[in-house]
Every structure is written in structure tokens, then in C-alpha cells.
Amino acid sequence: MIRTTLLATAAIAATPALAEVNVYTTRQPELIEPVMDAFTEETGIEVNLAYIDSGIVERLRAEGDRSPADLVMTVDIANLKQIVDAGVVQPVDSEVLQENIPAELRDTENRWFGLTTRARIVYASKERVADGEVTTYEDLASDTWEGRICTRSGTHNYNLALMSAMIAHHGEEYAKEWAADVKDNLARKPQGNDRAQVKAIWAGECDISLGNTYYMGLMVNNPDQQAWADAVRIVFPEFEDGGTHVNVSGVALTQAAPNEDEAIRLMEYLSSPEAQSIYAEINNEYPVLPSAEISDLVASWGEFTPDDIDLTTVAGHRADALRIMEEVNFDG
Template identity: 80%
Template sequence: MTLRTTLLATAASAVAMPALAEVNIYTTRQPELIQPVMEAFTEETGIEVNLAYIEEGIVERLQAESERSPADLVMTVDIANLKQIADAGVLQPVENETLMEAVPESLRSDENLWFGLTTRARIVYASKERVEDGEVTTYEDLASDTWEGRICTRSGTHNYNLALLSAVIEHHGEEYARQWAADVKDNLARRPQGNDRAQVRAIWAGECDISLGNTYYMGLMLRNEEQQEWADSVRIVFPEFEEGGTHVNISGVGLTQSAPNEEEAIQLMEYLVSPGAQEIYAEVNNEYPVLESAEPSDLVASWGEFTPDDVNLADLADHRATALRIMEEVDFDG
């Protein structure tokens, strides 16, 4: 074979090689929180994962890009965000046996437009010094005058608290939920402000005795030198509804309508609900796996066991507008 023939053959071979397989993700989660599991996927499959962090306006961006969008998957947190994306018509259903078996029905869309990946519980942080074991056991307890002037929380109109109030509506109805929200407001030690960690800081500072918060914030505080002292001042309490369990919310994923790399994207979705990936993803984020056979990290497990509320999260999302109206009517943040 002549040199010219060899060069032509090499060039032809290069042209014939397929482009590098990849998956493109729009995510509202900080890339460092999901990068470890994506790297594990790439190492196992050779498929590259490209993350685009979009803090706000993810629906508007997908709608503007339409069929030209490079995004294959959307990853976000909170049932309200997932429902908003699904309702915008920018996702397509995924009829996949692996996903259906791994993700409980209550943690996925009825139309299979989105699937939960991890859960977090909305719990009570209680002062170790000023709150006895067993003083608060239910969400209904938070409306008792026992807690007058003793509760701290972030804004009532934040998605996390709207999801909790939506659960109150689901369990007890709208009128009860309105009175509950008003009573909890009356029990506040201060106006709602800051994030969930700011409430724990307020407990540490003696401004209040209990607060509402998500479980994973404990992990974040323990990793922060300044905030470790706040975390050490409280313990996690898993309240339940009187006829239910502990309220949970999710992080989740959906396949976009455009999905230029649909096959690879579904392969990644399947990987994300596999035992190994579930444990990596949950550990990095201090959350709970949705896969029943996957174990939480040792740190998360040390916070104790609880029974998740079994209401369908899609049903809670349907109550969001009512929950927001109630919070505004009782002037919860006022």
C-alpha cells in the first residue's frame, strides 16, 4: 500500500468514526452536587455528560429554544418545579420498565414525564437544651399554643413551605389548612426570614426553640466549620401527619421534547436509579435514595428512621396555588 493510499484510508476511517456520545443536561442543581454521579456514568459507559446550570428561567429557555434545544434532560428539585416544567409541554413521557420498577408510583408523574431521584424530609430542628424528646411528634402539633413564640421558619411562600402546606391540605382540607397556617404564624418567634440554616442558627442563638427545615441542611452545616456549632445545638425530629407519615419532597429528572441524544439520555436515566448511582447521588447531596434497595449514607442514616408520607406528590403540586393563596390570606410573612 502506498503512502498516499494509507493516508486516504486513515482519513476515510476518521470521517466514518461516530461522534462522541453525549448527554446534555439543564439543571437547577449546583453542578458540583451531581458531578460525581455523572463522572461515574461516563467512566462506566464512555458517554460524556455536559451540565448547564440554569438557576432561573429554565422553562422559558426550553420554550424559546423549542426543537433546537440541545438539552436532553432537565434535573431540578421540588415537586412544584417539576410540575411547572411538565405543564409547560417541554418534556416527553418515558415508558421504561427500569424506571417504573425503581421509582415508587407516588414519586413519579402519572404520565411518566418526570421521575424522582432522591428525597428529602421536611422536618423539625429542635433545641437539645430547651425541647424534650416527644414534645413535638406531628405537624398538627405545630399549631398548638405550646409553641407560642418558639418557632422559626423561612418564608411561608417558599416552595418548601408551600409543599408542606399542600400536604396539610391533602390530609385535612383547605379550611383546616388555613387555620393551621394562621396558628403556626401566631407561634412564630420572629418574622419569617433567611434560609433553613438561618433558622438553626436562630435556635443556637436562643431566638427560638424549633424550626422547619429540610434534612440535608444538617449535612451541609456539619461540613461547614462555622455552622457545625449550630448543627450541634439541635436534633432532627421527624414529625408525621396524624394519619400519615413524614412529608417528603424530591429531586427529579425528565426527558425533553427535543432530546437530540434520546437513547443516551434514557440510558443515563436508567443509570441514575441503579443501586450504585443512587447511593452516590444521595450521599453527595445528603438525601435519601428513591430506590428501596439502596442505602442512605452513614451520616443520613444516623439521623434516624421515619415513615415517608405516601401521598402522591403530583397531587400535592395541584394544591400549590391554594397553598400560596392561604399563606397570603393569613399574611404569614407579615
């Protein structure tokens, strides 16, 4: 009996372990499965996705060195900064990543790397908003827009990131006044998601709304929402002393990373021209690799100049942005 067990153990040890990478992600699996499938087809390395809507940091802390997670993939610079500040990820020294991803879209100490970007733009009614009527984020506080703006909650990550950028550009006092004025211009209490605001424009409840660019792609490709998309055009506002606000989706290597070599190989693949093009086509986002092509649909929205303020600096103002939104009772 002992001999059989030893033989069985030896056989198991002689069998090559399945090469794999385990990913914790806040992104819906269907959005990233195609690029992961392409990676597996090219390398033979399996990718296991665990969708975690919230609490990734808490989970990684609880698991500690026993965590099966190799990578964390999430959206929003504030989330990326949170996982770095929590000490649950480690830096990656990769010439491939440093060459493919612009410096402003990765951590200065190589603890997170951007994979795609999206712009926080204005959806404007084709019927009721003239070309050039809104050009800056600061414009949204003007009396011109009284009773004409729709938006989701002011405390949602996407709006907090925009508010954080406003603080970075103009300081807290200005940003608080701006938030209060935008609130006064709302056509209704903040509610729903970004697509719900475009639906409200289509229904005549408001004339402009804040939203991320990729939602246009989601609406265009949904027969039930195409009419909403047809009712608006995308406007790329800029800060008066900057460009259009952008945010990122990104990836980081965990401290535990049981499959570190395979995980870094996946990170490098995700920055490659092939993966960047797949990502951009499926998610209607902008690739971080400068040479990668954007989809025809995304290209049809027009060009813009991304804001050049460092994203980590923007994320550093998130707590102040949340406090200001609560002080002005933006959602009240």
C-alpha cells in the first residue's frame, strides 16, 4: 500500500503542472474573455477569471500569502491607487511594459499599468444643443445650463474622478463652487447609470449629460437603446487650462502571485498591438499603446486632447472630492 502511494505521488510529481494565471477582476468577464482566449491560444497558458464586484482589497488582505490571485484588473485610477496603498501588489520590472505603455498611464514605481482609457465626456442633444455650445467642464456651471443637465450620482467613482481632476486644476474652493452650481443646473435628482442619462435626453428630460465614451458603443450595439444613441452626439469638453478628462482600466501583480512568470507574460501580452486592438474593438475604449488602432466606431466620435495632469495626482484628491460632493449635497 505504501509502495502504491509512493508510486502515485511520483507520477503526480512527474506530470507537468498546468500553466495558468488567476485574475481577480471588477470587469465583467465577457468584456475581457476574448483577449484572454487569444492569450491562451498563443501561449497555452490558461487564464482563470474571478469576477469580484467589490471588496478586492479586503479579500486580498484576508487571503495574504495564501491568495491564489496573480493579477488584479480593475477600472478607475482611484481603485488602482487603493490597491497600491493597501500593499497587496508588487512592482513589475518589464521593458516590454515600459516600452508599450506611456509613462503617464502607469505607476511611477511600476505597481500598476494602464490597459485602456476612456474619456468623461458630454452627451448633447442633437436637436436642442448647438455645436460649440459647450466646450469646457467649467461651462457646466453656467446659468446657460439651468435645468438642462442630467447625471448619475455625484459620489460615483466616475464623477468623483472628474471632480478630483477639477480640484487638481483649480483647487478645492473653486471645485466646491463648481459642484454647487452644477447641482443647481440639474434637471432632476442624480439617478441611474450613464446610459440612463442619455435615455433622459432622448425623452426630453434634459439636454446634456455626463458620461463615459464607451457607453455610446454599448447603446449603438443594443437594439433597444439605439434610439437613445441616435438622439445625442459626443462632445469632448476640456478643462480651461488642460484637456479632456480620461480614466483608465489597469492591471497589477499581486504580492502573493503563485504564477508570477506567467502573470507577467500575460501583462506584457495585454500591452501588445494584438491585445490592445481586441480590447479596443470589444470594449469601445481607447488603447494605451500609441500604435494600436482604435475601432471604426470609436474613431467616428472624433479626436480629442487628453488632459495631461498625472492620474495618480488626480486620484490623490478623491477623498476631498467625496467630501465636497457630500457638503454640497449633490445627490440631495
